[in-house]
Amino acid sequence: GAGVSQTPSNKVTEKGKYVELRCDPISGHTALYWYRQSLGQGPEFLIYFQGTGAADDSGLPNDRFFAVRPEGSVSTLKIQRTERGDSAVYLCASSLGLGSSYEQYFGPGTRLTVT
Amino acid sequence: GQQVMQIPQYQHVQEGEDFTTYCNSSTTLSNIQWYKQRPGGHPVFLIQLVKSGEVKKQKRLTFQFGEAKKNSSLHITATQTTDVGTYFCRIPDHGSSNTGKLIFGQGTTLQVKP
Numbered sequence: 400g401a402g403v404s405q406t407p408s409n410k411v412t413e414k415g416k417y418v419e420l421r422c423d424p425i426s427g428h429t430a431l432y433w434y435r436q437s438l439g440q441g442p443e444f445l446i447y448f449q450g451t452g453a454a455d456d457s458g459l460p461n462d463r464f465f466a467v468r469p470e471g472s473v474s475t476l477k478i479q480r481t482e483r484g485d486s487a488v489y490l491c492a493s494s495l496g497l498g499s500s501y502e503q504y505f506g507p508g509t510r511l512t513v514t
Numbered sequence: 515g516q517q518v519m520q521i522p523q524y525q526h527v528q529e530g531e532d533f534t535t536y537c538n539s540s541t542t543l544s545n546i547q548w549y550k551q552r553p554g555g556h557p558v559f560l561i562q563l564v565k566s567g568e569v570k571k572q573k574r575l576t577f578q579f580g581e582a583k584k585n586s587s588l589h590i591t592a593t594q595t596t597d598v599g600t601y602f603c604r605i606p607d608h609g610s611s612n613t614g615k616l617i618f619g620q621g622t623t624l625q626v627k628p
Binding site for chain 2: 430432434439440441442443444447448449454455457458490492497498499500502503504505506507508
């Protein structure tokens with residue numbers, strides 16, 4: 400079956416612009432996660448959803464970052480007034496249920512470059 | 515929040531040599547998972563460990579969970595070029611299983627010289 404998909408695969412934007420990154424999880428997966436990965440680092444937790452609600456957004460760096468999952472499936476990560484430091488690969492993952500005992504399935508990521 | 519220390523950060527080995535990476539937590543964990551990320555790819559699940567002292571094997575890979583459930587290791591016997599990549603451990607924040615806040619180690623990047 401289809402895995403987790405993310406679009407776009409690459410995004411180049413100018414400093415100060417607004418960007419949206421989309422994640423389409425595996426059908427039937429109730430939990431969805433966003434991570435940010437910089438070169439040479441592990442995935443850094445940003446936010447996770449159980450269904451439609453953001454259960455924990457404590458990893459979002461500041462109020463320029465926001466994520467939604469209005470129908471409990473597709474999620475969008477929104478970044479306002481982008482800064483060069485936001486450049487990274489943004490990974491989305493989904494799992495069948497919520498909790499650390501569930502395997503996470505990752506998408507291919509969106510590489511964001513802020514110039 | 516929870517932190518996990520993963521060492522070493524990099525390891526270069528000759529093909530056929532063994533490799534080990536370690537993850538250490540300051541708190542007792544309900545479980546730990548291991549993932550592999552190939553260069554240019556995304557993390558892919560390898561295994562989960564739950565029980566104290568648990569040892570699991572997948573062909574040349576051996577995974578171990580410490581008796582105190584605070585540390586874990588991944589050992590590869592007789593590395594091959596297909597083992598190249600970065601290996602991450604993943605733990606739940608605050609050690610609890612009932613959270614979606616899941617923390618990854620910094621990773622160990624394995625290079626294998628043919």
